[in-house]
Amino acid sequence: MKRVVRVHVSACWTICECPADTRCHRRLGSGGTVARPEMRLDRDGSPARELAFRLRQVRADAGLTYAQLAAKTDYSISTLQEAASGRRLPTLPVTLAFAGACGADVGEWREYWTDLSHARVNGDSSIPVPRWELRIRSQAAEEVKPPKEVRIRRVWLRWAIVLFFIASSAVAAVFLLIPSERGKPRDFATVVIQNKVAIGPSSLLEDTTPLYMSSRTISHCARRGCELSGTTMWSGAKVVVSCWAHGERLTNEDLTSSGIARNPHGATSDLWFYGKWSDGRGGYVAQVYVAPAFRGTLGLRECGTP
Structure with missing residues (x-):
């Protein structure tokens, strides 16, 4: 049902039509609406x-x-x-x-x-994904890209490591990929970043802001003073981590979206990885923002333990 309401604004009368259970928008003398x-x-x-x-x-x-x-x-x-x-x-x-x-x-x-x-x-x-977001991600990647001579040295280093692992693959599998028979933890592992948000019943979308490493195992470090500057990352980035820790419990779910409880991509955890950035600085990354295959302890030691 509609009702007609006469509204007096600036010495002019205007007729508004609106459903009886809603509020009419007031028309202004200039022709706009509030x-x-x-x-x-x-x-x-x-x-x-x-x-x-x-x-x-x-x-x-x-x-x-x-x-x-x-x-x-x-x-x-x-x-x-x-x-x-x-x-x-x-x-x-x-x-x-x-x-x-x-x-x-x-x-x-x-x-x-x-x-x-x-x-x-x-x-x-x-x-x-809109072009301007792709450009922002590209610029962020360029900001953290090392100088050309450093990249060349890293290429040679990677090849040296590959050759070493080919020559000693059996030993590497025992000492680097799985815990030893005595239960000794792994020294390090490489994890892949998944900077995505679970939305609604099934969607998993790249976040509009990049992930970064932090000096503490808490959220919102950008405004709490614990963000490691220059460590922004998008999905697909790789980080070498050496231990795990308990911290603030986070989720990658948009809890305001409809049907989020049914989303199979949702993750909630209080586990964080500690790793090293390319310049030697160390920081934490929440496990809800790494790819599912790299979540858990991965056989690493708990941070702070020998």
């Missing part, structure tokens, strides 16, 4: 919600209100809010106007919208 409170967005890996998540992200980065966005585009506040609601994939013109008003690269957003539209039509479970 922005309604933005609802929480539960990411489920769908194209509509992934686009909405990044629209909200780019608006937050730009520091703009919806009223300011509407003033910079030809679209109303309600249209822009609907675009970032996650209920459906907005049209391309609305998406480009929204992103462009926030100062984003319109060409990259056009490509991202097109990829998401194809994924929606084809029913793809793999959600595309």
Whole structure:
């Protein structure tokens, strides 16, 4: 049922139509609407919600209100809010106007919208990553890449190690890959980073921010002063670790997403690995952010024990 409400604003009357159980939006003299409170967005890996998540992200980065966005585009506040609601994939013109008003690269957003539209039509479970995030990851990798002469030395060192292991594979298997008969722990292991978030009932998506090593076994070290600067990593990176420790219990699950309890990729653990960065600094990595095959103690000693 609808009811008609007359609202007086700036000496002008406007008729609003709205369902009886909802609140009418007040029309302003300029023709805009007062922005309604933005609802929480539960990411489920769908194209509509992934686009909405990044629209909200780019608006937050730009520091703009919806009223300011509407003033910079030809679209109303309600249209822009609907675009970032996650209920459906907005049209391309609305998406480009929204992103462009926030100062984003319109060409990259056009490509991202097109990829998401194809994924929606084809029913793809793999959600595309926007070009600007790929660029950020590439830049982060370049920042930690060692000088060319160091890389050359490492190539030669790797070949020397390979030859050594070929010559003594039996000994290496006994002393490096499994604990000895006396139960001696392994000295080190190589783990593969999986910087991904479990979302909804089945999705596993690359996190929008990189993983990093920390000096303590706690979360949010970037704002708590325990992040090791220059150690950012994305999925696929490898870290040599030497021991494990108990710390803050973390999860890779987006607990706000619908159906997360059924997601087979979810992981929760208080185990952390201690490893060395390429420059010799040591730090911790939470095990929920390493690939499943590398979780557990891996036969390593507990940190702090002989």
